Amino acid sequence: MTNGGKPRIAIDAMGGDVGPAVMVAGAVMSQEQIPGVDFLLFGDETAIRAELSALGADMARFDVVHCPEVITGDDKPSQAIRRVKTTSMGQTVDAVKTGMAQAAISGGNTGALMAISKLALRTMPGIDRPAIAALLPTLGENDMVMLDLGANTECDTRNLIQFAVMGAAYVRSVLELERPRVALLNIGTEELKGTDAVKEAATLLRDAKYLPMEFTGYIEGDKISRGLVDVVVTDGFSGNIALKTLEGTARFVTDLLKRAFTSSIRSKLGFLISRPATDLLRHHLDPNNHNGGVFLGLNGLVVKSHGSANARGVANAIQVAAKLIDHELTRKITEDLDNFRAHHKGEEVAG
Structure with a gap:
């Protein structure tokens, strides 16, 4: 899976109160605002691709990785950590750890996201x-x-x-x-x-x-x-x-x-x-x-979108991530x- 050397932002498409409908819409909205960045979406592949198709996304700029599980707002950080390899949030952060992406975005459980991010990326030297x-x-x-x-x-x-x-x-x-x-x-x-x-x-x-x-x-x-x-x-x-x-x-x-x-x-x-x-x-x-x-303070960029954010709000979070990369x-x-x-x-x- 390659994107020709362009920076890429990983997105937990299942995060937030609405899930793919808003997270994918925010990513598609961003494709014109930040043309130099591609996107890697994690979650229910069928649902994500349906949203991308309905919104007329430039599919050359989107990759989708299927994840069978979702971390909910009720999950404790300790539970979330044990499900890193199967959840959309865990795999979104792991994409930054492995270098597949330069930033991660999720609108999901804040405590779980922080726990996963600290475990995967560790704190920077001096922090x-x-x-x-x-x-x-x-x-x-x-x-x-x-x-x-x-x-x-x-x-x-x-x-x-x-x-x-x-x-x-x-x-x-x-x-x-x-x-x-x-x-x-x-x-x-x-x-x-x-x-x-x-x-x-x-x-x-x-x-x-x-x-x-x-x-x-x-x-x-x-x-x-x-x-x-x-x-x-x-x-x-x-x-x-x-x-x-x-x-x-x-x-x-x-x-x-x-x-x-x-x-x-x-x-x-x-x-x-x-x-x-x-x-x-x-x-x-x-x-x-x-x-x-x-x-x-982490060895990688992680951005937390508000769970109730609309597509414009998600797009703004993506723009923040793009600026921090740049x-x-x-x-x-x-x-x-x-x-x-x-x-x-x-x-x-x-x-």
Whole structure:
């Protein structure tokens, strides 16, 4: 099975809430957006080929590998690991391990995907734990990246520094910013606020002016979406809560507007007048436009699509993966970590 040397993205076609209907549609949508990439689809071959045919896919760019089993949302990570060789998710990640593909995408069980990815790809040299990072909308000129979003509930100083390095490299690759602004999530902006791990990480990052990033200090939760920074670094416990709060607030705002605009004849007229603005708001808050959480710190690229994503959301996740391949994310992370260690040779960073 060969694709003439072009980079290839492996896709778990059975992942997500809908399965092949959405995952395959997202891949087909991407064939025009990223012409330099081919696709390797894993899952029920009959169902996948039926979707490809119905959507008029360029079959020269798609290979299909049949997998008899699917990992469900109820499967525990330990169960998923034992079924790597027979499941669509397991074989999707294994394609990156064996070099058949340069990135893997799945919309399936997050815990299972992380467990399989860590076992198959291992963590990069210099990385203690992988982290989940995702692009989030802001009021600024560009999106921002936040990590960790749930992979590690407790983090020490070394973890936070590694997350900062990985997050900055991610922004340099996806948003193409030369010196991303990096901040640590904290309960205040004063230097004395926060845990010992956060304060020590801030001290070390503040002195790391040789790294391709600009450390701006601390940021509070209410400032995350203001566009003041490009990377927000935190532990997975706080990060996941912050993410869910942001998502809930976005749904609250859109539902509140919907209720307000349908409460009376006058409000309905107001909706018609303000519709361009509300459409822009809906587009900005639509999670499908920011789909694609990346498992940073592994010896290979793995992107987690939201289980409820539509075809456009899957296509966005695929575009993220393509950019990370093109900009050699893992190389950038390795170089920056080596640079940090060289400046702290012989020193013990709290772990």
